[in-house]
Amino acid sequence: MRKLLLIVSLFVATGSAAQELTPLDRTSIYRRSFTARYELTGEVPVREAALSPDSTKVGFVRDNDLFLRDIATGVETRLTSDGERNHIINGATDWVYEEEYAFTRAWEWSPDGRSIAWLRFDETLVPEFSMMRYDGGLYPAPYTFKYPKAGEANSVVTLHVYDLEDGLSRQVETGAETDQYIPRIGWTPAGQLFFYRVNRLQNRFEVVLGDGRVIYDESSPTYVERPDENTVTFQPDGRHFVVRNETRTGRWEEYLYSVEGGFVESLSVDAEKDVAPLGIDYWNERVARGEITDGREFFSFPNDDGVELFGWMLKPEGFDPARKHPVFMTQYSGPGSRSVCVERIGAGDMSIYRPLLDAGYIVACVDPRGTGGRGEAFKKSTYGALGKLETEDQIAAARWLAQKPWVDSARIGIYGWSYGGFIALNSVLKGADVFAAAVAVAPVTSWRFYDTIYTEIYNGLPSQNPAGYDNNSPINYAGLLQGRLLLVHGTGDDNVHVQNSYEMARALVAADRRFDMMIYPDDNHSMRPSGSTHIRQKIVAWVLENL
Numbered sequence: 001m002r003k004l005l006l007i008v009s010l011f012v013a014t015g016s017a018a019q020e021l022t023p024l025d026r027t028s029i030y031r032r033s034f035t036a037r038y039e040l041t042g043e044v045p046v047r048e049a050a051l052s053p054d055s056t057k058v059g060f061v062r063d064n065d066l067f068l069r070d071i072a073t074g075v076e077t078r079l080t081s082d083g084e085r086n087h088i089i090n091g092a093t094d095w096v097y098e099e100e101y102a103f104t105r106a107w108e109w110s111p112d113g114r115s116i117a118w119l120r121f122d123e124t125l126v127p128e129f130s131m132m133r134y135d136g137g138l139y140p141a142p143y144t145f146k147y148p149k150a151g152e153a154n155s156v157v158t159l160h161v162y163d164l165e166d167g168l169s170r171q172v173e174t175g176a177e178t179d180q181y182i183p184r185i186g187w188t189p190a191g192q193l194f195f196y197r198v199n200r201l202q203n204r205f206e207v208v209l210g211d212g213r214v215i216y217d218e219s220s221p222t223y224v225e226r227p228d229e230n231t232v233t234f235q236p237d238g239r240h241f242v243v244r245n246e247t248r249t250g251r252w253e254e255y256l257y258s259v260e261g262g263f264v265e266s267l268s269v270d271a272e273k274d275v276a277p278l279g280i281d282y283w284n285e286r287v288a289r290g291e292i293t294d295g296r297e298f299f300s301f302p303n304d305d306g307v308e309l310f311g312w313m314l315k316p317e318g319f320d321p322a323r324k325h326p327v328f329m330t331q332y333s334g335p336g337s338r339s340v341c342v343e344r345i346g347a348g349d350m351s352i353y354r355p356l357l358d359a360g361y362i363v364a365c366v367d368p369r370g371t372g373g374r375g376e377a378f379k380k381s382t383y384g385a386l387g388k389l390e391t392e393d394q395i396a397a398a399r400w401l402a403q404k405p406w407v408d409s410a411r412i413g414i415y416g417w418s419y420g421g422f423i424a425l426n427s428v429l430k431g432a433d434v435f436a437a438a439v440a441v442a443p444v445t446s447w448r449f450y451d452t453i454y455t456e457i458y459n460g461l462p463s464q465n466p467a468g469y470d471n472n473s474p475i476n477y478a479g480l481l482q483g484r485l486l487l488v489h490g491t492g493d494d495n496v497h498v499q500n501s502y503e504m505a506r507a508l509v510a511a512d513r514r515f516d517m518m519i520y521p522d523d524n525h526s527m528r529p530s531g532s533t534h535i536r537q538k539i540v541a542w543v544l545e546n547l
Contacts, residue, residue: 332416
């Protein structure tokens with residue numbers, strides 16, 4: 001793991017004053033987690049440091065145990081003593097919670113500073129995954145961590161509270177089921193402990209108080225979208241909370257609830273999450289008004305099932321409709337994502353698109369079924385069969401583009417990263433009649449290889465839905481490859497393991513198919529620390545040569 005010197009200021013208000021907690025010598029662990037030194041915690045690197053409400057104490061995680069330190073005296077109190085790597089974690093999340101529930105600090109001060117609540121992760125039964133680390137050394141070394149793949153055991157997570165006055169800890173009852181998720185804990189403004197509870201299939205979400213009362217309960221025949229810190233917002237009065245929900249009406253809306261009495265009233269529609277009423281005309285009008293200046297033209301067309309799909313395209317400067325232009329399709333296509341109806345194209349993406357535009361290529365993007373902003377039914381239409389409808393829609397988009405008189409129908413390619421790499425592979429395999437080339441970066445090639453939380457919420461358990469996993473795995477269709485293919489992966493990818501690309505390569509070799517492959521030693525899912533610029537240059541050069 002690389003070491004960075006980073007100064008980040010975190011402020012905790014204490015009346016009219018504020019104290020500063022500054023991490024130094026920050027060292028990344030995974031996507032969000034890191035260790036660092038703090039002036040208030042001593043010289044040994046720690047994790048998840050946070051000041052008490054009155055700024056007299058600081059809590060932190062060290063060696064998977066939770067500690068308190070009195071700032072005035074420097075005296076430390078150890079709250080837990082069973083922490084052990086790849087076994088027990090106190091106060092910090094395991095890999096899959098960090099990645100999929102997007103938080104790392106699994107402990108919280110009560111508003112009065114008299115109690116601390118924390119989660120304990122027992123990873124004992126979670127299978128281990130090993131990545132080889134090369135790091136320029138003579139002998140590579142394995143880096144082993146707990147990674148629960150679809151259908152495998154998760155951590156057993158329990159909730160605990162420590163009382164600073166009597167120095168005692170107690171376990172909080174979270175229900176009879178242990179094969180479940182507790183994706184957030186906290187305290188209401190009134191000082192009541194609460195936690196989220198989600199079942200293994202992720203089709204039921206509850207908000208539960210520390211005394212066991214369920215104050216909110218939501219379920220779905222498919223799934224309830226993964227909750228985060230914005231799903232529930234407790235109001236300052238301590239008696240009410242607001243919930244963001246899409247299962248009640250099929251659109252994202254906000255609702256007011258009472259802690260004691262349940263549902264109160266509907267509040268508003270979240271337009272940022274539900275843009276279907278806006279349509280493509282809305283975005284083209286914004287282009288006309290000069291509010292979107294990156295050169296996109298927005299369009300729509302019906303797929304093979306008559307469902308209207310939205311897209312954008314970039315045309316080369318001096319576009320000549322009398323010429324036949326090659327097309328470079330880009331997409332992500334993941335559940336709930338949006339690549340079309342967004343404010344701007346990312347700079348990293350433009351670093352790929354711009355040289356291709358300069359070379360006369362058209363760049364196009366289409367959001368297929370399963371993506372966001374089109375309502376719950378549109379998003380959840382891919383449930384149980386990840387990759388099927390998304391691939392059909394990308395193939396339909398390519399065929400629609402191929403009919404344009406200014407498109408060279410023999411030179412249409414598709415590109416994607418991560419989930420987008422998965423769809424790019426399936427598209428070039430199942431749409432061999434229309435796609436001449438594909439670039440797949442860090443792709444999932446079988447959902448059996450990916451983690452429990454992400455995979456099972458959209459695809460169910462592999463034991464209950466084997467066809468949903470195998471019928472849409474590009475590994476099983478390697479023999480269909482006719483076009484050119486560039487497969488790219490980093491060997492240090494803790495998220496989508498390089499195993500995915502290696503197994504894809506194995507299947508392609510067994511099917512006697514030719515393809516190109518680029519490996520970035522020790523780089524992660526974003527091709528960092530070394531290859532993030534190189535990979536974009538590689539993609540451009542490869543496309544110019546092969547499409």
